[in-house]
Structure formats: C-alpha cells, structure tokens
Amino acid sequence: MTEPVDSDPDREPVGKPTSVSRITLSHIMTAGDTNLLGSVHGGVIMKLVDDAAGAVAGRHSGGPAVTASMDEMAFLEPVRIGDLVHVRAQVNWTGRSSMEVGVRVLAERWNESSPAQQVGSAYLVFAAVDEHGKPRPVPPVIPETERDKRRYQEAQIRRTHRLARRRAIKELRERRAAEGLDDA
Numbered sequence: 555m556t557e558p559v560d561s562d563p564d565r566e567p568v569g570k571p572t573s574v575s576r577i578t579l580s581h582i583m584t585a586g587d588t589n590l591l592g593s594v595h596g597g598v599i600m601k602l603v604d605d606a607a608g609a610v611a612g613r614h615s616g617g618p619a620v621t622a623s624m625d626e627m628a629f630l631e632p633v634r635i636g637d638l639v640h641v642r643a644q645v646n647w648t649g650r651s652s653m654e655v656g657v658r659v660l661a662e663r664w665n666e667s668s669p670a671q672q673v674g675s676a677y678l679v680f681a682a683v684d685e686h687g688k689p690r691p692v693p694p695v696i697p698e699t700e701r702d703k704r705r706y707q708e709a710q711i712r713r714t715h716r717l718a719r720r721r722a723i724k725e726l727r728e729r730r731a732a733e734g735l736d737d738a
C-alpha cells in the first residue's frame with residue numbers, strides 16, 4: 555500500500571534507505587507467455603520489470619510514480635514455459651523528482667534443481683507525480699551496502715549520459731529546423 559502524496563512542496567524530504575523499498579516479484583511462466591519460438595516473449599518480461607520497478611518507485615516516493623524511460627533492457631538467456639521468474643528491483647539513485655530503479659531478472663528452471671540464473675536486467679527512470687500528474691520531490695535514497703553505493707555511482711554515470719544524449723539530439727533537431735530541413 556502506498557502512503558498519501560505529500561502535499562507540502564516546501565518540506566525537505568527525509569532520506570530512505572535502499573532496503574525499505576526493495577522488492578522481488580515472482581511469477582511462473584505459462585503457455586500464454588510464449589513467442590513464435592516457444593520461449594517467453596520479451597514483452598512479457600518487460601511488463602514484469604515495469605511492474606516491479608513501479609512498485610519500488612511508489613514505495614520509495616510514498617505515492618504515484620510514472621515510468622519516464624526504460625533503458626539497457628538486456629535479455630541474457632531465454633526464459634521457458636514453467637520457469638519460476640524472480641524480478642528483483644531497488645532504487646539505485648534519486649534526483650529531485652526522479653528515481654532510477656535497477657532490475658535483475660532471474661529464472662529457476664522448472665525441471666532443474668540448480669540455483670536461479672540471471673536472465674535479464676534493466677534500468678528504469680520513474681518520476682514521482684502529484685494528483686495533477688506533475689513531478690513532485692522524492693526522498694533521497696540512502697545506499698546502505700557497498701553494492702548499493704556502487705549502483706548509486708553507476709546510476710549517476712547513466713544519468714549524465716542520458717541528459718547529454720537528450721541535449722545533443724534536441725540541439726541537432728533545432729539546428730536542422732533552423733536550416734529549414736523538414737523530414738516529417
């Protein structure tokens with residue numbers, strides 16, 4: 555359950571440790587989840603990733619949060635029907651109103667007793683929003699372990715690259731528009 559949205563924008567948000575909002579979402583893959591090759595469709599995994607990350611973002615920010623972007627979704631191994639899939643998600647980094655959520659996808663093969671194997675990963679950015687859908691401040695995440703601290707630092711690198719890429723593309727489009735080049 556999520557807490558009510560904090561309606562006082564001037565109040566300094568209190569930090570929250572990473573472990574407070576970390577979750578694992580588990581799901582058994584069924585015949586309805588397959589692609590033409592008979593393994594699990596990537597979109598099914600992406601939905602689970604977005605669901606788990608959304609739950610984490612909502613818990614961390616104490617209210618509604620929307621997916622702003624999903625990047626570096628990697629599929630490392632095929633997932634099969636009957637596999638028990640675990641989607642582990644945590645807040646890696648927080649900005650003013652956005653959070654990067656890191657997700658690891660693991661699968662336990664239904665017919666093997668071997669440990670769960672990592673089959674995918676992704677990084678998503680969520681924006682916490684108020685009742686009008688406008689961004690609202692989020693509590694700073696407090697990384698607890700060395701692994702959390704490394705993930706925080708790596709998330710900062712991704713954030714810098716995302717902003718730089720967006721800026722460069724925007725500038726290119728503005729330049730082309732100013733030159734009268736129309737590719738619509």
Ligand SMILES: CC(C)(COP(=O)(O)OP(=O)(O)OC[C@H]1O[C@@H](n2cnc3c(N)ncnc32)[C@H](O)[C@@H]1OP(=O)(O)O)[C@@H](O)C(=O)NCCC(=O)NCCS
Nearest residue numbers: 620621622623648649650651652653679681683687689716
């Ligand atoms: C995400 C959304 C709330 C951002 O609103 P906005 O008016 O652009 O607000 P801002 O520019 O202030 O961005 C808010 C924060 O999100 C981040 N952000 C916005 N778009 C982003 C993107 N594409 N990738 C990464 N971060 C993004 C900003 O960097 C900012 O972070 P900060 O406050 O921590 O510095 C708005 O674009 C939206 O509602 N999108 C639709 C979301 C949705 O419906 N998702 C479900 C898909 S069906």
